[in-house]
Amino acid sequence: MSSPEHKQLIWNLIKDIKVGMLVTKELNDEDGLRARPMSLVQDAYDGTLYFFTSKTDAKAFEIAQDKDVCLTFSNPKDNVYVSLTGKAKxxxxxxxxxxxxxxxxxxxxxxxxxxxxxxxxxxxxxKGEHWDSTNNKLVQLFEVTKSNIFESSTPNLGESKKFGTE
Structure with missing residues (x-):
């Protein structure tokens, strides 16, 4: 689990994105995953995310079969990416x-x-992971170019942090 401060950080990263991709396991495919956009409805985060859905939608039946889900949020303009894993009901x-x-x-x-x-x-x-780069596109391009030229370093494109149970 994450601390109250970390929950606030996660909320600050996703609250303006609003729409995340919900990934569930498909009903009739042992290895198949399916993603669809879902819009947040809350105005704060305490470790649980809320969305409206139809009880007769495919995701409802998929979640009844397998409660493990993944939610991803991205804002490429600001270089923010968040992946969250949890149990849905x-x-x-x-x-x-x-x-x-x-x-x-x-x-x-x-x-x-x-x-x-x-x-x-x-x-x-x-659990989850988030990536947040404050570097602008020019700095990112420089980091990738430097990495390709010197072949000894990985580009530093920002911070990545995992949290929660493994």
């Missing part, structure tokens, strides 16, 4: 649905938040 908790309901979500559920197909996808994060 569908929830019909009324307080969460009420708390996170918004106009964006309403567009997907024509019968509103009382639609019997509405669910909250909760992903409890157990």
């Amino acid at each position: 569908l929830s019909e908790k009324r307080d969460l649905i009420d708390q996170y309901w918004n106009k964006w979500v309403a567009a997907w559920f024509k019968n509103g938040k009382d639609d019997p197909d509405v669910a909250i996808l909760e992903v409890k994060i157990s």
Whole structure:
């Protein structure tokens, strides 16, 4: 698990990206993985990420079969990349649905938040990794060129940090 400070760091990295790719294991393929975009609905992070979903969507059945998921967030413009791994579950908790309901979500559920197909996808994060480079593109190009010329160094493109259980 990560510390409160590290959770805040993760939140600061992903909160403006908003949309992450949720990776699940496909139902009918032992080795197949499937990714789809999911939009964050919360305004803080305590170790769990929340998304709205339909109870009849393929991801709901995939998660019922295998709760292990991966979420990735990227902002190439600012050189921020985050990969999070955790356990997912569908929830019909009324307080969460009420708390996170918004106009964006309403567009997907024509019968509103009382639609019997509405669910909250909760992903409890157990580990992850993030990369954050404050170097601009020119510095990155220099690092890659230097590495190719001298063949003895790896380009320094920024910081990478793993966290959580292994």
